[in-house]
Amino acid sequence: MILPRPGSAKGTDAMIGSMIEGLRTPSFQAAGPMEQFEVLPIIPLTLGNIDVSFTNSSLWMVIGVGLVIAFFFAATSRRALIPGRLQSVAEILHEFVANLVRDTIGHDGKKFFPYVFTLFIFILVANYLGLIPSVPGSAHQFHVFTTTSHIIVTFALALLTISIVVVYGFAKNGLKFLKLFAPSGLPFALYFLIVPIEIISFLSRPISLGVRLFANMLAGHIILKLFAMFVTMLLAAPFAFKALAIAPFAGSVAIFFLELLVAALQAYVFAILTCIYLSDAAHAADH
Amino acid sequence: MEVEAAKLIGAGIAAVPLAGAGVGLGLIFGNFLAGAFRNPSAAAANQQTMLLAFALTEFTGLLGFVIAMIILYAF
Numbered sequence: 001m002i003l004p005r006p007g008s009a010k011g012t013d014a015m016i017g018s019m020i021e022g023l024r025t026p027s028f029q030a031a032g033p034m035e036q037f038e039v040l041p042i043i044p045l046t047l048g049n050i051d052v053s054f055t056n057s058s059l060w061m062v063i064g065v066g067l068v069i070a071f072f073f074a075a076t077s078r079r080a081l082i083p084g085r086l087q088s089v090a091e092i093l094h095e096f097v098a099n100l101v102r103d104t105i106g107h108d109g110k111k112f113f114p115y116v117f118t119l120f121i122f123i124l125v126a127n128y129l130g131l132i133p134s135v136p137g138s139a140h141q142f143h144v145f146t147t148t149s150h151i152i153v154t155f156a157l158a159l160l161t162i163s164i165v166v167v168y169g170f171a172k173n174g175l176k177f178l179k180l181f182a183p184s185g186l187p188f189a190l191y192f193l194i195v196p197i198e199i200i201s202f203l204s205r206p207i208s209l210g211v212r213l214f215a216n217m218l219a220g221h222i223i224l225k226l227f228a229m230f231v232t233m234l235l236a237a238p239f240a241f242k243a244l245a246i247a248p249f250a251g252s253v254a255i256f257f258l259e260l261l262v263a264a265l266q267a268y269v270f271a272i273l274t275c276i277y278l279s280d281a282a283h284a285a286d287h
Numbered sequence: 288m289e290v291e292a293a294k295l296i297g298a299g300i301a302a303v304p305l306a307g308a309g310v311g312l313g314l315i316f317g318n319f320l321a322g323a324f325r326n327p328s329a330a331a332a333n334q335q336t337m338l339l340a341f342a343l344t345e346f347t348g349l350l351g352f353v354i355a356m357i358i359l360y361a362f
Contacts, residue, residue: 034360208346211346211350211353212342212343212346212349214353215346215349215350215352215353216342216345216346216349218353218356219349219352219353222356265338265341265342266342268338268342269338269339269342269343272335272339
């Protein structure tokens with residue numbers, strides 16, 4: 001959705017412009033911070049008038065899901081009482097999410113464990129796969145791609161969560177689910193203020209849930225690419241200015257460590273917010 | 288005014304939320320540390336809430352960044 005416009009460097013200072021043009025030469029991989037988000041078809045397919053091509057986004061989603069399935073098959077194939085290395089990792093992950101669900105939703109949470117676990121592992125693996133550097137010289141559509149850096153993916157996940165909340169809320173509480181918007185025990189006049197606020201806050205949940213993950217991934221990858229571009233720009237500078245390239249390089253390493261933290265944190269935040277919203281639906285009639 | 292110039296000014300203004308996000312993050316970590324030094328035994332239990340608040344606050348700053356990117360590249 002966000003694509004670099006050709007000639008966007010026009011109007012900037014001529015020297016910086018020529019440096020950017022220098023980066024567009026084939027010796028450097030993708031030029032511009034936005035090209036890493038381009039969705040390119042690998043196997044073009046059409047269904048009627050709809051484009052359903054197998055893209056690089058699909059490829060990295062398949063790789064992520066494949067890795068997760070392979071890992072859990074390998075980890076649970078032996079099922080020893082005293083777990084080995086792989087089994088320990090799988091058990092730690094399971095225990096981590098199980099505690100999260102138990103603490104936030106309570107007794108009703110058990111049936112949501114598979115959903116929250118799938119969500120958490122998928123986002124975690126997608127975020128971390130995006131941080132792997134691409135193979136130098138490979139074709140653009142085989143560059144490493146972060147599926148969660150596209151709002152359509154994260155927004156679909158957020159909408160799925162909110163749909164489950166609404167359906168489960170009405171199925172469990174009936175019309176009492178609407179008490180979510182009108183908490184009891186307030187002075188009557190205050191309801192005219194509280195109800196619209198609660199409705200707006202509920203409606204903004206899928207947007208904030210989806211945009212949060214998308215914005216974090218997008219911003220992180222743009223900043224990483226920008227710092228890498230500063231390094232190449234300074235290396236192209238004359239004589240001793242080349243030595244200055246160490247500064248953005250150090251910055252890029254630091255940002256990379258921050259991104260390692262953010263990748264895990266955002267998966268955790270997505271999972272815990274899903275749990276909080278599900279807990280709202282499960283206990284709507286109680287308050 | 289030229290459209291290109293207005294766009295760049297708009298993108299610059301869209302970076303202002305960073306100030307609010309900075310204040311918010313400072314408050315979160317500052318208050319967490321103040322609480323943790325008063326009662327170190329309760330610190331570990333509240334670390335998850337602190338990280339959640341960190342992610343929620345960081346989002347306001349990132350929203351400004353996304354708006355700047357949309358102004359620069361999507362129009």
